[in-house]
Amino acid sequence: MGRRIPLALFFFFSSLFARAQAGVHAFNADFAFSGLLPFSWGGERPVLSHLGFDALVAFEYDSPISIPLRIEIAYLRVSPSRIAPTGELYRAWEGGRFALLSGYCFAPFPLGELGDLSVSLLAGGALTAADFTSTALAFAYPSILLEPRLALALRGSSAASPSAKDPVQGPWLALPIELMFRAGTYTLAPGLSLGWRYRLAALI
Amino acid sequence: MRKASMLRMAAAGAIALAFSPAFTSCSQNVKITAPHYALVYGIAAYQYKPLTYTVDDALGMVTALTGGGWDPANIREKADAAVTKAQIKSDILSLANVSSDSTVLIYYSGHGSYADATWVTLYPTYSGPYIVPYDAVGIYGLDSTTAPNLVSPAELESWLAQLGTKNIILILDSCFSGGFADPGSAIDSSPPDYSAMPSYSAFAAAMANFGGLLAANASASGGKTPIVLSAAGSKESSYDGTSAMAHGVFTYYLLQAATSGDADGDGFVTITEAYDYTAKWVKTWDQTLTTQDNLSEVWPFLPHLSGGVGDLVLFTK
Numbered sequence: 001m002g003r004r005i006p007l008a009l010f011f012f013f014s015s016l017f018a019r020a021q022a023g024v025h026a027f028n029a030d031f032a033f034s035g036l037l038p039f040s041w042g043g044e045r046p047v048l049s050h051l052g053f054d055a056l057v058a059f060e061y062d063s064p065i066s067i068p069l070r071i072e073i074a075y076l077r078v079s080p081s082r083i084a085p086t087g088e089l090y091r092a093w094e095g096g097r098f099a100l101l102s103g104y105c106f107a108p109f110p111l112g113e114l115g116d117l118s119v120s121l122l123a124g125g126a127l128t129a130a131d132f133t134s135t136a137l138a139f140a141y142p143s144i145l146l147e148p149r150l151a152l153a154l155r156g157s158s159a160a161s162p163s164a165k166d167p168v169q170g171p172w173l174a175l176p177i178e179l180m181f182r183a184g185t186y187t188l189a190p191g192l193s194l195g196w197r198y199r200l201a202a203l204i
Numbered sequence: 205m206r207k208a209s210m211l212r213m214a215a216a217g218a219i220a221l222a223f224s225p226a227f228t229s230c231s232q233n234v235k236i237t238a239p240h241y242a243l244v245y246g247i248a249a250y251q252y253k254p255l256t257y258t259v260d261d262a263l264g265m266v267t268a269l270t271g272g273g274w275d276p277a278n279i280r281e282k283a284d285a286a287v288t289k290a291q292i293k294s295d296i297l298s299l300a301n302v303s304s305d306s307t308v309l310i311y312y313s314g315h316g317s318y319a320d321a322t323w324v325t326l327y328p329t330y331s332g333p334y335i336v337p338y339d340a341v342g343i344y345g346l347d348s349t350t351a352p353n354l355v356s357p358a359e360l361e362s363w364l365a366q367l368g369t370k371n372i373i374l375i376l377d378s379c380f381s382g383g384f385a386d387p388g389s390a391i392d393s394s395p396p397d398y399s400a401m402p403s404y405s406a407f408a409a410a411m412a413n414f415g416g417l418l419a420a421n422a423s424a425s426g427g428k429t430p431i432v433l434s435a436a437g438s439k440e441s442s443y444d445g446t447s448a449m450a451h452g453v454f455t456y457y458l459l460q461a462a463t464s465g466d467a468d469g470d471g472f473v474t475i476t477e478a479y480d481y482t483a484k485w486v487k488t489w490d491q492t493l494t495t496q497d498n499l500s501e502v503w504p505f506l507p508h509l510s511g512g513v514g515d516l517v518l519f520t521k
Contacts, residue, residue: 043426044370045514080515083472086238086305087517088371091476095410129414131406134467134480135509136394137387138410140417183389184426185513 026062031055032195034176038078040090040187048090052078052189054097060197062105070122072099076130078189090185095130099145108153115154115170122147126178141182149174151197168199232470236517238305238371242269242279243295247314247338249284252345256444259283261313261377261455268462269309272473272519287314288339289353293363302368307516309373310364313452314338316378317346317354318439327351333383333438335360335376357384361430370428371516373475376435377452383438385510388429389420392508394483397439398490399503424512431475431511433458433482440505454507457485462519473519479509 036052056074063069074097081090101124108116126143151172172195180187246262248255266281280295299308312335319330326348334340334354342350364372376384382396393409395401410417435442435454442454449456458478465473465481473481483506490504 040513043513044428045426080468080474080476083232083234083236083470083517085234085236086371087236087240087307089474089515089517090513091511091515095407127414127418129407129410129417131393131410132390132476132513134476136392136406136409136483137390137509137512138393138406138413138417139390139421139512140410140414141421142418181421182513183421183424 025064027200028060028062028197029058029200030060030172030195030197031057032172032174032193034174034191034193036078036189036191038180038187038189040081040182040185042186043184045088045090045185046084046086048081048084048088050078050081050090050092050187052076052191054191056097056195066105066107067102068105068120068122070099070101070124072097072101072126074099076128077133078187080133091135092133093130093139094133095128097126097128097143099126100124101145101147103147111152113155115152115168118151118153120149120151122149128180139183141180143178143180145176145178147174147176147193149193153197153199169197171196232472236273236520238307239303240274240278240307240309241299241302242266242274242309242311243292243299244269244279244281244311245287245292245314246281246283246312247287247336250315250336250338250341251343252341253315255314257449257451257455258313258377258444260450261452262311264451264455264459265311265313265375268459268519272462272521274309285338287337289337289355292337292355296363297366300366300368304369305371306369307371307373308367308369309375309518311375311377313377313455315341316376316380316436316442318380318383330354333357333380335378335381335384357386360384364430372428372430373516373518374430374432375458376432377442377454377458378434379436379441380438381434381436381442382440382508385432385434385438385508386429387510388512389417389424390512391417392510394437394506394508396437398437398506399440428514429510429512431514431516432509433475433479434508436505437508441503442505443502453489454482454486457482457489460485463521465519466521471521472517473521474515475511475518476509476515478518479507483507483509 034054038050041047054074054076058072060070077094080092083089101122103122105120108118123146129140131138152170153168154170174193178189244262246259248259315336317334340353391409393406445453461478461481465477467477
């Protein structure tokens with residue numbers, strides 16, 4: 001057990017070094033759609049589940065040291081919660097979310113001519129402006145996000161001579177989880193995201 | 205091939221989960237077991253400026269609640285001279301020992317008033333909105349002996365704070381009743397006076413007041429507050445309705461919400477759904493005002509809602 005941590009650190013810094021040597025700065029854009037299964041609780045209220053979704057566009061900078069910086073703008077919609085036997089429930093809401101995330105992108109795993117498969121783990125914070133659905137009540141709240149992501153970068157037509165400057169695109173799958181702080185009430189929203197990513201530009 | 209299949213499955217899963225809110229329109233398999241209590245008041249026979257349909261409003265509300273799953277034994281209805289300030293307070297405090305999972309509803313249909321700058325000379329200690337119990341006006345209207353019987357939002361709040369439950373619904377069909385609907389850490393984008401300023405989108409309000417809303421969100425305790433559904437804004441009148449309605453305008457549509465307001469089809473009409481249904485129809489009614497000669501003195505108004513993240517079932521279908 002004691003040796004595993006130094007070994008993990010060794011691989012981490014090796015990966016960092018390898019990427020820094022490659023010296024790739026890449027700018028990406030992506031869009032995604034997520035299904036959410038939020039739970040709300042707190043403030044003397046019961047734990048009750050909702051259903052929801054979000055749709056987002058994002059811009060991401062891939063640095064040479066594998067630490068991406070990601071900016072997301074999303075539209076979020078959450079249904080009313082289930083109803084407790086007391087007759088209590090949580091209101092539905094919808095809003096716009098601005099999120100800033102960073103994390104670590106592990107070294108990609110080559111899949112032959114198909115492309116590269118990479119795993120990344122992102123975390124960050126978000127601010128949301130929202131309204132309770134079907135009401136005139138507006139509110140805002142902060143949240144924190146954690147997003148493990150699996151991305152496939154397809155080589156496309158330039159597979160014969162792949163280089164860092166090739167335009168790459170591909171799907172990604174993520175398991176985002178967001179903890180929202182809504183006026184003394186908490187909402188934990190795990191979800192499943194499916195997105196498509198485009199590399200806009202790469203500089204070596 | 206296997207990868208493509210996995211991708212398709214993942215896509216299907218994400219899309220199914222994403223569209224899952226549509227599934228909430230299915231009936232919810234939940235039985236509401238907690239006790240519900242209602243105090244229902246209507247005052248028409250004021251000694252000064254009597255109203256027409258407010259007692260009918262109260263009776264209609266009792267019928268709607270009974271049909272909407274409330275136990276008739278837990279509904280108390282009072283009308284006209286029986287609705288004094290002391291009686292309202294006594295009725296509310298009689299529910300101080302209800303269980304914490306109970307719901308208490310207070311419905312009031314009658315006059316409302318607003319103490320503005322014109323009150324300063326005669327009643328300098330009064331300000332803001334009030335509901336007007338039967339004993340708050342004499343035959344010549346409000347005077348210094350009857351004014352103490354007005355009920356302010358602070359007084360009502362202090363009585364409600366003594367209830368054994370925090371699941372409280374307050375429905376007011378009276379002028380200026382929006383002054384009782386405190387939006388808490390949210391902003392109410394419905395204007396206090398709809399005839400003087402148009403309503404605007406709640407999302408636009410959230411964007412325009414983003415910093416203030418975040419600060420209010422951070423300081424909110426999360427404790428339950430009464431959910432207030434008011435007929436009108438804090439600077440608006442509400443109206444007695446037409447003979448065809450035989451109810452106040454607001455209550456006429458609220459009673460319809462008991463049977464037609466279940467927007468998501470889950471078998472329950474929540475306060476939010478009742479508000480949504482009622483507000484849409486009152487807004488439609490507002491637009492007909494210019495075409496009705498007999499209502500030329502009537503100004504548009506809009507219902508208001510408070511309550512933050514929480515909601516409560518009002519009617520079970």
